[in-house]
Amino acid sequence: MEKGKLYSFEIKGWKEPICGIVEAFSVDWILIKWIINDFLFDGYSVIQRRHIKKCFQDENLLFKESVLRAKGVMDIPTPEIPIDSKSAPLKWFCDNMNIVLVSPIDESVCDVGKITKVLNRVFYLKTMDCEGKWDNVYDNCLLSEIVSFSIDTDYVKSLLILSLIHISEPTRRTPI
Numbered sequence: 001m002e003k004g005k006l007y008s009f010e011i012k013g014w015k016e017p018i019c020g021i022v023e024a025f026s027v028d029w030i031l032i033k034w035i036i037n038d039f040l041f042d043g044y045s046v047i048q049r050r051h052i053k054k055c056f057q058d059e060n061l062l063f064k065e066s067v068l069r070a071k072g073v074m075d076i077p078t079p080e081i082p083i084d085s086k087s088a089p090l091k092w093f094c095d096n097m098n099i100v101l102v103s104p105i106d107e108s109v110c111d112v113g114k115i116t117k118v119l120n121r122v123f124y125l126k127t128m129d130c131e132g133k134w135d136n137v138y139d140n141c142l143l144s145e146i147v148s149f150s151i152d153t154d155y156v157k158s159l160l161i162l163s164l165i166h167i168s169e170p171t172r173r174t175p176i
């Protein structure tokens with residue numbers, strides 16, 4: 001694996017791979033610019049290496065990489081997300097109050113929220129529902145059950161816009 005190259009990552013138990021430009025990697029994590037639908041940049045992801053079944057680059061990906069290079073995607077600055085320990089990226093998301101898309105082992109679900117506390121093997125997530133409303137509960141999540149954390153995605157940005165609309169709406173009162 002090389003920094004600055006486009007790869008596809010097959011995830012254990014998932015039907016669809018994750019595709020991205022490798023920005024950094026460590027023993028535990030890979031930081032990528034997330035590429036969806038061939039040529040669309042959709043934020044940044046850190047993927048736990050323990051869940052990767054296979055990492056590859058083929059002729060199709062080399063072509064896509066050349067298109068992404070021509071579009072300037074390769075030159076988009078990447079946040080300095082630390083990946084030097086298992087908990088480092090989570091602490092960074094927590095400290096920087098990032099809203100993250102959390103993708104667990106079950107690829108059919110995901111959570112969006114704010115990481116509020118990080119312990120060795122567990123983190124706490126204040127979640128947002130699919131309408132951009134904050135839940136009043138904090139989920140206790142096992143790090144080992146999470147495949148990736150993503151920030152600055154279109155989905156997360158859209159939910160944040162919805163959450164701002166909910167905040168600015170006047171309180172509705174029920175008639176007696």
